[in-house]
Amino acid sequence: MAHDTEISASIVQKAKTAKDAALKLATATTDEKDKALLRIADSIDKNRERILTANEKDVEVASGLTKEGKLPKSLLERLKLDKSKIDEIIKSVRDVAKLEDPVGKTLSAIELDKDLELFQVSCPIGVIGAIFESRPDVLVQISSLCLKTGNAVMLKGGSEARNSNAVLFDVVTEASVSAGMPAGWVQLLETREDVNEMLKLNEYIDLLVPRGSEQFVRYIQNNTSIMVLGHSEGVCHVYVDRDADLSMAEDICYDAKVQYPAVCNAAETLLVDSEIASEFLPRMVARYQKAGVEVRGCPKTLAFLDKFNTVEQIKHASEADWHTEYNDLIISIKVVDGVDEAIEHINHYGSGHTDAIVTENKRTALKFMQFVDSSSVMHNASTRFSDGFRYGKGAEVGISTYKVHARGPVGLEGLVIYKYLLFGRGHAVAPYIGTNAKEFTHKPLPKDFSFFPTSLLSSLIL
Numbered sequence: 001m002a003h004d005t006e007i008s009a010s011i012v013q014k015a016k017t018a019k020d021a022a023l024k025l026a027t028a029t030t031d032e033k034d035k036a037l038l039r040i041a042d043s044i045d046k047n048r049e050r051i052l053t054a055n056e057k058d059v060e061v062a063s064g065l066t067k068e069g070k071l072p073k074s075l076l077e078r079l080k081l082d083k084s085k086i087d088e089i090i091k092s093v094r095d096v097a098k099l100e101d102p103v104g105k106t107l108s109a110i111e112l113d114k115d116l117e118l119f120q121v122s123c124p125i126g127v128i129g130a131i132f133e134s135r136p137d138v139l140v141q142i143s144s145l146c147l148k149t150g151n152a153v154m155l156k157g158g159s160e161a162r163n164s165n166a167v168l169f170d171v172v173t174e175a176s177v178s179a180g181m182p183a184g185w186v187q188l189l190e191t192r193e194d195v196n197e198m199l200k201l202n203e204y205i206d207l208l209v210p211r212g213s214e215q216f217v218r219y220i221q222n223n224t225s226i227m228v229l230g231h232s233e234g235v236c237h238v239y240v241d242r243d244a245d246l247s248m249a250e251d252i253c254y255d256a257k258v259q260y261p262a263v264c265n266a267a268e269t270l271l272v273d274s275e276i277a278s279e280f281l282p283r284m285v286a287r288y289q290k291a292g293v294e295v296r297g298c299p300k301t302l303a304f305l306d307k308f309n310t311v312e313q314i315k316h317a318s319e320a321d322w323h324t325e326y327n328d329l330i331i332s333i334k335v336v337d338g339v340d341e342a343i344e345h346i347n348h349y350g351s352g353h354t355d356a357i358v359t360e361n362k363r364t365a366l367k368f369m370q371f372v373d374s375s376s377v378m379h380n381a382s383t384r385f386s387d388g389f390r391y392g393k394g395a396e397v398g399i400s401t402y403k404v405h406a407r408g409p410v411g412l413e414g415l416v417i418y419k420y421l422l423f424g425r426g427h428a429v430a431p432y433i434g435t436n437a438k439e440f441t442h443k444p445l446p447k448d449f450s451f452f453p454t455s456l457l458s459s460l461i462l
Contacts, residue, residue, distance in 0.1 A: 011197040014154065015204035017184035018127045022152035024182040026124045030101040033148055036179035037097040040144065041090045043175035047167070048086055054163040055081040055136065062160045073328065077262040078134040079161055089137050092395040096144045099393070102412045103150050109445035113438070115425045117445060122416045124150035126206035129198055130397070131156045131220060133212035136164035141388075141395035142209070143172050143186055149415040154205065156189040156198065158212075199224035209410075211398045214325065229400050229410065233325040234264030235351040236383045239342040239368065241359035242275035248380060249358040250284055255382040256356065258291045262327050264399060265354050265376075265386040269322060270333045271342045277304045277335045285333070289313065293329045296321050300335035322349040339364050343371045350374060352401040354386035375401050375408035 044051070062076050108120040128151050132138045139155055146153040157165040169188040177183050189198060198205065202225050210220040214233040221228050238256050240249045256267035272280055281304050285295055296317040297305065305314060321332040322345070336342045339357070346355050356378035357368040365379045376386040386409060388396020393411025400406050406414030431438045 011189065011194055012201065012204075014184075014187045014189070015127070015198075015201045018152040018154055018187050019204045021182040021185040022124065022126050022150075025147075025152060025185050026103070026150040028150060028181065030103075032180055033101070033150070034097040036176040036181045037093055037144055037147060039179040040140075040147075040172050040175040041093040041097070043171050044086065044090050044093070044140065044168075047171050048083070051086065051164065051167050051171070052081060052083075054167040055079075055161075057163045058136075058161050073262070075134040075158075075160065075262075077260075079136070079164075081136060081164065085137060088389075089140050092141060092389055093144045095389070096148050096395055096412075099148065099412060101148065102416045106447040107418055109447050111443040111445050112422075112440050113427070114441070115423075116427045117423045119421045119423075120418050121421055122418050125415055125417055126151060127204055128153045128397075128415065129156075129201075129205040129208045129226065130154070131195060131198070131208065131210045131212070133158040133216065134161060135211075136161045136168055138211060139165050139168050140172060142397050145395055145397050145412060145415055147176060147181065147185070149412055151415055152185045152187075154187045154189060154198065156195055159192070162190070196223070199226065202226045209398050229406060229414070230398050233351045234266070234353040234399075235269065235323065235325050235349060236265060236267050236353050236386075237269045237271055237342075237346050237350060237355045238267045238383060239271040239336070239339070239346070239355070239357045240273060240276065240280060241339060241342075241357060241361065241364055241368075242273040243361035243364060244273075244276065244280075244358040245360055246276065246280050246283075249280065250287060252356065252358055252380070252382050253284055254287055254291070256384055257288065257293060257331050258329070259382070259384055261329050263384075264325070264327075265383050266327070267356075267383050268324060268326050268331065269345075269349070270331055271336050271345060272301075272333065273339075273342075274300065274335050274337050277301075278307075281305055281333070281335075285314070288331060291329070293331055296330065296332045298332075298334040301333045304335065325351070339368055343368060347371075347373050353399065354378065354383045356381060356383050375399065 059080055062079055102122055103124060105122045106119055107122060110118050112118055128146055130142045130153055136157065139157055143153060173186055205226050208220060208224060208226045208228045210217045210228065210230045217230050238253050253270055260266060281301065285305060288295055296315045298317050302314060317332045334345065336345060352374045354376040355372050355374045357365055358380055359365050369377045369379060378385065388409035388411045391409050393409060396409040396411055397414060398410055399408060400410050
């Protein structure tokens with residue numbers, strides 16, 4: 001009992017420190033934040049061997065757990081770092097530094113009356129609680145985005161990446177604080193108990209961003225009163241239409257499944273128009289099987305493939321398969337009668353993450369893109385493009401399938417909100433009420449704060 005109390009007190013203190021740091025970080029200038037980001041990138045570059053050594057320890061332990069069935073293969077793949085991944089991490093931090101600062105932007109401006117002016121101005125959210133599994137590069141992505149947007153962040157990575165996360169946290173902290181960022185703006189939580197305590201801290205934490213399995217995200221949603229931004233799973237589809245270029249379709253379907261199957265934007269279900277199924281399915285399935293992909297098919301799929309003596313290698317797809325995020329070299333295939341049935345299937349079984357159509361028919365493509373209710377919809381492109389870095393956001397905090405202020409890959413724009421700033425000269429409400437009420441002018445104003453002292457503006461957007 002005493003141990004639990006100590007854990008709770010420790011987490012609360014970290015949250016308080018983060019809250020205090022957030023107030024200071026919100027006033028940092030763009031140049032100050034960018035300087036800190038570039039120093040973080042340089043420090044990661046200088047500490048490559050230290051980071052990789054720590055990651056090797058995590059992978060060794062995780063590999064042992066895999067043999068015992070405790071850590072899925074998909075999580076093991078996400079855990080591994082190598083030279084190219086370090087390069088990607090460094091580039092993503094530098095790309096964030098290049099992006100326009102979203103804080104302090106005037107979103108709207110209106111004159112309510114003479115000398116009574118209202119501005120809607122973007123500002124940081126405050127303290128972000130980020131909970132993620134396996135991927136240590138996520139720690140750097142989230143930290144860099146929070147720093148650029150003036151938010152403090154409390155990070156909780158999976159225990160399987162403990163050594164990697166600890167080193168990356170030290171590198172990010174030392175580099176950013178040495179560049180002038182407030183101490184305590186980034187915090188690292190270490191135990192599973194920390195997560196449960198974190199979920200109670202609505203007084204200090206303004207937004208939770210969980211990244212992990214469906215069960216993990218749902219647990220977070222069901223056990224906190226703090227706003228949660230994320231997605232519960234990635235059941236992504238590729239639909240090959242009757243008017244598709246089949247060579248293009250083959251390449252897209254292969255990339256969407258095989259290029260990196262352990263991520264949430266990999267395709268889990270392939271939908272094929274019945275008009276081209278007899279021509280397309282045999283070649284696509286053969287290519288999948290050559291890559292080691294386990295294929296599960298609907299009755300129509302099995303019937304089409306039966307003619308080509310490959311059906312005995314294919315499993316029957318169950319109802320559960322259409323709901324499943326495999327995160328592995330497994331794909332379910334269904335033959336559909338046109339784009340309408342494809343859209344109906346996706347909206348029923350999909351998770352609202354990312355779905356793609358391959359077709360040369362522009363009208364069909366537009367129909368698909370209009371009616372598929374997902375955060376990202378692709379035409380003649382792999383679902384794997386659904387990513388903050390590839391979308392030009394520098395990095396991503398996560399992918400949101402919720403219909404809130406941020407949807408799809410969440411970059412800088414998802415980590416700012418806004419406040420209203422009203423400037424008057426002794427104005428009171430009373431003259432605007434009653435039978436002889438004074439009328440508001442409600443005249444649009446230029447979105448320009450140049451007339452106002454920048455130092456005072458910074459203090460106002462906290």
